[in-house]
Amino acid sequence: MSEKVRVAIAGLGFGAEFIPIYQAHPDAELVAVCQRSKDDLDRVADSFEVPRRYTAFDEMLRDPDIDAVHINTPIAAHAEHTIAALEAGKHVACTVPMATTLDECRAIVAAVRESGKRYMMMETVVYSREFLHVQDLVADGTIGRLQFMRGSHHQEMAGWPGYWEGLPPMYYATHAVSPVLALANTLAESVVCLGSGRIAPNLEAHYGSPFAVESALLTLRDTEVGAEIARSLFETAREYVESFTVFGDRATFEWEQTQGSGHVLHVGEAPARIDVPDFAHRLPKEIARFTTRGVYDEENEHLSFVQGAGHGGSHPHLVHEFVRSIAEDRAPAVDEATAANWTSVGICAHESAMRGGARVAVPDYAEVRR
Numbered sequence: 001m002s003e004k005v006r007v008a009i010a011g012l013g014f015g016a017e018f019i020p021i022y023q024a025h026p027d028a029e030l031v032a033v034c035q036r037s038k039d040d041l042d043r044v045a046d047s048f049e050v051p052r053r054y055t056a057f058d059e060m061l062r063d064p065d066i067d068a069v070h071i072n073t074p075i076a077a078h079a080e081h082t083i084a085a086l087e088a089g090k091h092v093a094c095t096v097p098m099a100t101t102l103d104e105c106r107a108i109v110a111a112v113r114e115s116g117k118r119y120m121m122m123e124t125v126v127y128s129r130e131f132l133h134v135q136d137l138v139a140d141g142t143i144g145r146l147q148f149m150r151g152s153h154h155q156e157m158a159g160w161p162g163y164w165e166g167l168p169p170m171y172y173a174t175h176a177v178s179p180v181l182a183l184a185n186t187l188a189e190s191v192v193c194l195g196s197g198r199i200a201p202n203l204e205a206h207y208g209s210p211f212a213v214e215s216a217l218l219t220l221r222d223t224e225v226g227a228e229i230a231r232s233l234f235e236t237a238r239e240y241v242e243s244f245t246v247f248g249d250r251a252t253f254e255w256e257q258t259q260g261s262g263h264v265l266h267v268g269e270a271p272a273r274i275d276v277p278d279f280a281h282r283l284p285k286e287i288a289r290f291t292t293r294g295v296y297d298e299e300n301e302h303l304s305f306v307q308g309a310g311h312g313g314s315h316p317h318l319v320h321e322f323v324r325s326i327a328e329d330r331a332p333a334v335d336e337a338t339a340a341n342w343t344s345v346g347i348c349a350h351e352s353a354m355r356g357g358a359r360v361a362v363p364d365y366a367e368v369r370r
């Protein structure tokens with residue numbers, strides 16, 4: 001490996017947001033980009049002056065000058081692309097979710113361990129400024145003993161690429177699951193889930209999933225603290241929100257009701273609106289500016305970046321953690337076992353909802369090998 005980590009990005013919708021961050025990172029070099037249609041590939045690669053371009057994922061994997069691949073292809077392709085990249089000897093960063101079945105999660109965990117390469121799931125929420133701030137409030141004792149947590153993600157996906165249509169809400173649950181598990185510093189053990197409401201039959205037909213909302217209760221490993229997760233993707237009227245709320249015995253952090261109305265910290269029984277600081281100071285100066293700015297102009301940002309309020313400034317933190325984990329030869333913060341647990345919560349929750357709320361154990365990936 002050269003001194004810098006040589007990265008390729010596959011999938012240039014959301015994925016394009018990360019190009020200039022890798023280009024600016026002092027320990028990384030963006031060597032190639034990949035996506036299927038040549039016209040869009042050239043348009044994006046030209047605007048960022050990326051020399052190597054691939055329309056075929058497999059061909060890109062044969063490039064010996066690539067150390068790591070950051071995958072931003074559609075959800076159903078994540079498992080296949082991740083495993084192929086690991087088998088080609090590349091480190092992998094993959095956007096959420098890790099996969100859509102328990103078998104795929106297990107296969108990825110096994111492939112990571114067999115390859116000896118690093119895997120990181122690029123979960124934006126756990127590098128958002130709200131998460132980093134509340135993590136500090138838990139660590140410094142402000143929150144006190146954790147008592148309960150709640151995560152929710154409500155988004156209307158009409159008009160998004162076709163593979164979203166009718167997707168079980170819990171198949172894309174990591175934005176709601178990850179903050180509560182990471183703040184409790186543990187993994188999920190079991191889940192019971194209620195499927196509520198109905199989506200239109202033409203939407204239901206895609207995945208055989210009828211529910212508008214899925215709402216789950218989680219038990220967590222080695223703690224009496226529990227969590228509640230709610231998701232919706234279609235036909236549920238609400239402003240976009242990705243949120244978490246944490247109840248402690250001293251203070252409770254409660255996510256704002258509507259965007260811009262202000263997060264609240266209840267200290268004892270006294271609520272006060274709080275300002276959440278930015279965490280650019282934790283980053284190399286070359287990429288610090290990306291916590292507050294998208295990489296395009298205002299008209300051309302990816303829709304998810306606009307709706308998700310810039311994903312809380314998370315993108316440069318994700319790139320930094322992935323690159324440094326490779327440079328330091330250590331597991332990244334969201335490694336394969338963590339990613340598999342967070343993703344499996346959603347898969348098991350949907351199974352529970354389909355079985356009328358039966359309790360489903362979340363698999364343990366600690367010992368998984370090929």
Ligand SMILES: NC(=O)c1ccc[n+]([C@@H]2O[C@H](COP(=O)([O-])OP(=O)(O)OC[C@H]3O[C@@H](n4cnc5c(N)ncnc54)[C@H](O)[C@@H]3O)[C@@H](O)[C@H]2O)c1
Binds near residue numbers: 034036074095308
């Ligand atoms: N906050 C977040 O973490 C967040 C936000 C937005 C999107 N995402 C994730 O990012 C992924 C992509 O989302 P999107 O909205 O950009 O999707 P999209 O469908 O608009 O774009 C997918 C991209 O992948 C490329 N692609 C598809 N199949 C390919 C293949 N076989 N080889 C090479 N390239 C291929 C396409 O050409 C396109 O560039 C999704 O998995 C989504 O879950 C995460």
